[in-house]
Amino acid sequence: MRRTKVVIILAMVLALAAFAVPQRIGYQGKLTDPGGVAVEGVVNIGFSIWNAETGGDSLWGELNSVDVTKGLFDVVLGVTNPVDVDFSGARWVQLIVDGELMTPRQPLSAVPSALHANMADYIIGQGSTSGAVTPVVPITSTATPVTLASVSYTSAGPGSGIQLSFAGTFDDKGGQDGAYVEVELVRNPGASEVVISSVSVSIYSPIVHQFQNVAINGHDTPPAGTHTYAVRARVAKEPYTSGRCIDGVLQLAEIKD
Structure with a gap:
């Protein structure tokens, strides 16, 4: 079954570059099929962070086996590959679900940049x-x-x-x-x-x-x-x-x- 719709509910940086330990991001989303039916079960999702909405460069990536319940999933990124990314500029997250590329990329800039300003600059x-x-x-x-x-x-x-x-x-x-x-x-x-x-x-x-x-x-x-x-x-x-x-x-x- 194709899963073509990803709605981002929350993307939050939990540990920022100010810390000298691995950085992790709590990430939640909703996954449905083309008919709007919520996906159920375990899916393989590849997450990557980019410096542009289209094109650009990949700054980080990780593959996760994710439990999806009523379309909703909640995952901590950076457990196996620390998220060593500078969030001072706009960033986007890209998902590949069971081998299928989800488009468009979702913006990650608002929350990470705000937290970076509070927790690193002040x-x-x-x-x-x-x-x-x-x-x-x-x-x-x-x-x-x-x-x-x-x-x-x-x-x-x-x-x-x-x-x-x-x-x-x-x-x-x-x-x-x-x-x-x-x-x-x-x-x-x-x-x-x-x-x-x-x-x-x-x-x-x-x-x-x-x-x-x-x-x-x-x-x-x-x-x-x-x-x-x-x-x-x-x-x-x-x-x-x-x-x-x-x-x-x-x-x-x-x-x-």
């Missing part, structure tokens, strides 16, 4: 930091969240904010029950913690081992001083307790409000 204080998930982290408890990665940062206080992002890969290989995981960004975990943002992830197949790319971001305006920021996860619903975080990077940048 960094104050100590600038930025990051923390990686290592080693593989099992997620087995509903009551006690497990920390996947954390960073310590000294904020400049009033007049600045903290931009956080996490991009990682989860699976259900911890057992045969599948995984239903809640992932959250937190300031100062403990009695006085502040949960900045959260997202739920469902991973389940009775037949095959499943992977799921997860992206979450948030903004915080802490008082001046040193704070601990963490990304953590817990089982959101029993008996789906087989989740693991395989890899991921927590990013932090201090920006002007």
Whole structure:
């Protein structure tokens, strides 16, 4: 079946060139056939970033096996090939779905350029930091969240904010029950913690081992001083307790409000 229509819902740079770690982009879209019927199932999608709407040069590329549900897909680009692209100019993304070129290319310039300006051009204080998930982290408890990665940062206080992002890969290989995981960004975990943002992830197949790319971001305006920021996860619903975080990077940048 030909899939000829791609509608871009959101394209967000989660980690920018200001960081000295692999850059990733959270990308969502909708895929339908020529009759407008939503595509279902796993499709192979080649993503590439270009410096022109037509012609031009390819700046980056990656092939992903993507789960499409009711036409919708959500993928983190840069997991296997870091997105080392300068977003200071206009950029477009091109898709090849199961060998078929999707046209026209979709603009990526608005959100990446805006975030690049905020997170790279206006960094104050100590600038930025990051923390990686290592080693593989099992997620087995509903009551006690497990920390996947954390960073310590000294904020400049009033007049600045903290931009956080996490991009990682989860699976259900911890057992045969599948995984239903809640992932959250937190300031100062403990009695006085502040949960900045959260997202739920469902991973389940009775037949095959499943992977799921997860992206979450948030903004915080802490008082001046040193704070601990963490990304953590817990089982959101029993008996789906087989989740693991395989890899991921927590990013932090201090920006002007």
